Amino acid sequence: xxxxxxxxxxxxxxxxxxxxxxxxxxxxxxxxxxxxxxxxxxxxxxxxxxxxxxxxxxxxxxxxxxxxxxxxxxxxxxxxxxxxxxxxxxxxxxxxxxxxxxxxxxxxxxxxxxxxxxxxxxxxxxxxxxxxxxxxxxxxxxxxxxxxxxxxxxxxxxxxxxxxxxxxxxxxxxxxxxxxxxxxxxxxxxxxxxxxxxxxxxxxxxxxxxxxxxxxxxxxxxxxxxxxxxxxxxxxxxxxxxxxxxxxxxxxxxxxxxxxxxxxxxxxxxxxxxxxxxxxxxxxxxxxxxxxxxxxxxxxxxxxxxxxxxxxxxxxxxxxxxxxxxxxxxxxxxxxxxxxxxxxxxxxxxxxxxxxxxxxxxxxxxxxxxxxxxxxxxxxxxxxxxxxxxxxxxxxxxxxxxxxxxxxxxxxxxxxxxxxxxxxxxxxxxxxxxxxxxxxxxxxxxxxxxxxxxxxxxxxxxxxxxxxxxxxxxxxxxxxxxxxxxxxxxxxxxxxxxxxxxxxxxxxxxxxxxxxxxxxxxxxxxxxxxxxxxxxxxxxxxxxxxxxxxxxxxxxxxxxxxxxxxxxxxxxxxxxxxxxxxxxxxxxxxxxxxxxxxxxxxxxxxxxxxxxxxxxxxxxxxxxxxxxxxxxxxxxxxxxxxxxxxxxxxxxxxxxxxxxxxxxxxxxxxxxxxxxxxxxxxxxxxxxxxxxxxxxxxxxxxxxxxxx
Numbered sequence: 001x002x003x004x005x006x007x008x009x010x011x012x013x014x015x016x017x018x019x020x021x022x023x024x025x026x027x028x029x030x031x032x033x034x035x036x037x038x039x040x041x042x043x044x045x046x047x048x049x050x051x052x053x054x055x056x057x058x059x060x061x062x063x064x065x066x067x068x069x070x071x072x073x074x075x076x077x078x079x080x081x082x083x084x085x086x087x088x089x090x091x092x093x094x095x096x097x098x099x100x101x102x103x104x105x106x107x108x109x110x111x112x113x114x115x116x117x118x119x120x121x122x123x124x125x126x127x128x129x130x131x132x133x134x135x136x137x138x139x140x141x142x143x144x145x146x147x148x149x150x151x152x153x154x155x156x157x158x159x160x161x162x163x164x165x166x167x168x169x170x171x172x173x174x175x176x177x178x179x180x181x182x183x184x185x186x187x188x189x190x191x192x193x194x195x196x197x198x199x200x201x202x203x204x205x206x207x208x209x210x211x212x213x214x215x216x217x218x219x220x221x222x223x224x225x226x227x228x229x230x231x232x233x234x235x236x237x238x239x240x241x242x243x244x245x246x247x248x249x250x251x252x253x254x255x256x257x258x259x260x261x262x263x264x265x266x267x268x269x270x271x272x273x274x275x276x277x278x279x280x281x282x283x284x285x286x287x288x289x290x291x292x293x294x295x296x297x298x299x300x301x302x303x304x305x306x307x308x309x310x311x312x313x314x315x316x317x318x319x320x321x322x323x324x325x326x327x328x329x330x331x332x333x334x335x336x337x338x339x340x341x342x343x344x345x346x347x348x349x350x351x352x353x354x355x356x357x358x359x360x361x362x363x364x365x366x367x368x369x370x371x372x373x374x375x376x377x378x379x380x381x382x383x384x385x386x387x388x389x390x391x392x393x394x395x396x397x398x399x400x401x402x403x404x405x406x407x408x409x410x411x412x413x414x415x416x417x418x419x420x421x422x423x424x425x426x427x428x429x430x431x432x433x434x435x436x437x438x439x440x441x442x443x444x445x446x447x448x449x450x451x452x453x454x455x456x457x458x459x460x461x462x463x464x465x466x467x468x469x470x471x472x473x474x475x476x477x478x479x480x481x482x483x484x485x486x487x488x489x490x491x492x493x494x495x496x497x498x499x500x501x502x503x504x505x506x507x508x509x510x511x512x513x514x515x516x517x518x519x520x521x522x523x524x525x526x527x528x529x530x531x532x533x534x535x536x537x538x539x540x541x542x543x544x545x546x547x548x549x550x551x552x553x554x555x556x557x558x559x560x561x562x563x564x565x566x567x568x569x570x571x572x573x574x575x576x577x578x579x580x581x582x583x584x585x586x587x588x589x590x591x592x593x594x595x596x597x598x599x600x601x602x603x604x605x606x607x608x609x610x611x612x613x614x615x616x617x618x619x620x621x622x623x624x625x626x627x628x629x630x631x632x633x634x635x636x637x638x639x640x641x642x643x644x645x646x647x648x649x650x651x652x653x654x655x656x657x658x659x660x661x662x663x664x665x666x667x668x669x670x671x672x673x674x675x676x677x678x679x680x681x682x683x684x685x686x687x688x689x690x691x692x693x694x695x696x697x698x699x700x701x702x703x704x705x706x707x708x
Contacts, residue, residue, distance in 0.1 A: 021092060036075045085170075105148065205235055226271040239282055241282070246279055246297075247293065251301075262321035277336065302365070303352070329341065333388065397440075400429070401429045414466060433481075437480070441477050445478070482526075485507060487503070490548075552663040555661075559669075561626050569673050
């Protein structure tokens with residue numbers, strides 16, 4: 001066992017300079033004094049804005065009152081925190097004194113311990129052998145050091161607690177001017193004061209917006225984009241700043257920024273996205289005929305006719321990359337607790353995105369764009385549009401869904417959430433009463449039925465999964481706008497002369513969803529009971545609406561059942577053709593081997609394709625749907641119309657059957673494709689043909705087995 005004197009424990013001084021704190025206290029005291037002077041001055045006659053007249057006097061007085069209120073709150077906060085800072089400065093000074101005393105004690109104890117060790121008869125031997133006297137001196141020194149370490153830690157702990165309380169007090173003192181007490185609060189305070197003092201703040205913010213627009217319009221290093229945007233994020237939504245920024249950038253400047261965001265070079269959660277979201281949401285239209293701010297908000301950034309930049313000669317970013325930039329701005333809006341893009345701008349962008357997608361046969365921008373600098377996965381903007389508008393006002397949702405191409409593109413898509421957000425959007429749009437809601441519902445039915453007029457669903461572009469997900473919400477929307485359904489059904493009653501039958505076909509497909517069908521049926525029943533029931537002047541060719549419309553609805557239900565069967569058939573055909581194509585372009589290539597090997601392998605391949613169901617045939621699906629005929633139409637009509645005599649009862653039946661038949665003729669009867677029969681001789685025929693071609697190529701006579 002040996003004994004040795006340990007190194008003295010470090011006794012570090014706390015950070016901070018008491019003199020600097022004293023200087024800060026002096027500055028805070030001066031600020032508090034002048035704020036108090038301003039408060040007192042504005043509490044006197046100046047608060048009434050003497051010399052001002054009329055509305056100007058009212059506005060000026062209001063400004064004075066706001067400034068006085070700010071001065072009063074700020075003075076109270078600053079003067080209150082002065083005492084907290086003074087107390088902290090004094091505690092910091094006392095803590096440093098205490099640690100200095102600990103250091104002096106440590107030096108004295110260290111000298112004393114070594115002096116006692118030197119007093120031993122043979123200190124070296126005593127230390128090496130762990131003599132009891134040496135061990136006692138060392139243990140006593142260690143105990144003193146441990147106590148000193150605890151005293152030092154206690155001093156720092158008390159100071160840290162006081163520092164935390166001082167920080168909280170300082171943060172609270174900044175709240176009257178919109179601060180949070182965190183670094184980088186300049187923008188937040190500026191935005192707050194600009195809102196409270198518009199006479200001063202508008203000019204300051206407008207100047208900052210114009211300057212930032214000039215900087216962003218010039219060459220900017222990738223590393224600087226986010227830094228520039230981050231400085232202005234706090235007041236990006238202020239109208240004065242936003243308008244100056246957008247006017248300085250113009251349509252082309254905003255498009256360039258969207259392109260920069262879309263190519264991924266700025267990374268995820270770019271501050272530029274938040275800047276644009278705030279500015280586009282904060283800018284106010286002037287309402288004039290020539291509105292430059294409105295021109296930026298309403299500009300076409302992603303056009304249908306714009307070509308892919310990889311093959312186009314026009315300058316500017318690829319429109320599909322711009323679409324990805326829109327996705328970044330929309331994602332920033334989702335993450336904001338307030339502010340961000342307004343619903344009308346979201347709708348404008350969404351219509352542009354879906355119109356382009358519709359024109360490209362459903363090929364999405366997120367699939368077409370391949371930015372060279374992409375560092376993060378691209379964001380598909382369309383689901384963000386749908387989600388944001390589903391949370392907006394009903395009028396905004398209805399306006400967005402009022403376009404046929406919007407519905408067509410939405411229904412052609414498959415959705416990661418199974419179509420839940422689209423259903424929410426349809427629900428919200430259906431809640432809008434009046435023309436906008438009618439237009440949204442009508443467009444939905446037309447898009448659902450488009451491409452079915454020839455009785456061949458092969459060109460129908462609707463995704464069946466999306467249609468099923470949306471159907472319950474659309475059914476409730478149709479029920480809430482039952483006039484749209486009546487309008488569509490009357491096209492069938494008129495024999496197709498009353499307008500397009502797309503909405504009628506869409507209504508027929510909608511009836512496949514049980515919830516949707518129940519909603520529409522109940523609404524039609526309620527509608528029929530409110531219609532006139534006078535039979536005078538009516539006939540099978542000019543039926544009573546209360547009779548004809550429910551009967552036409554039964555024909556639409558019959559069409560929906562047959563359409564569902566036809567769609568099953570076309571899906572089976574498509575699956576069979578895909579399997580056949582894959583087989584022909586993989587296993588089927590063995591038949592091209594030269595000589596006898598190719599003939600033999602081709603024969604095996606042909607029969608193997610038949611065995612494995614890879615020959616392009618399929619099992620025709622069984623039509624298990626319900627059937628509805630003229631008798632069902634008559635029953636539906638009788639349920640809504642009371643007949644007082646046998647003659648009226650016959651009239652109901654005759655008119656209902658006639659309306660059913662005319663509607664059925666307009667709708668047609670969709671038929672599924674029929675699978676070709678399996679041809680077991682086809683592989684032999686193909687082999688014989690291959691042999692004949694090979695013999696002819698090599699100059700051998702080809703046997704002829706027909707009549708001479």
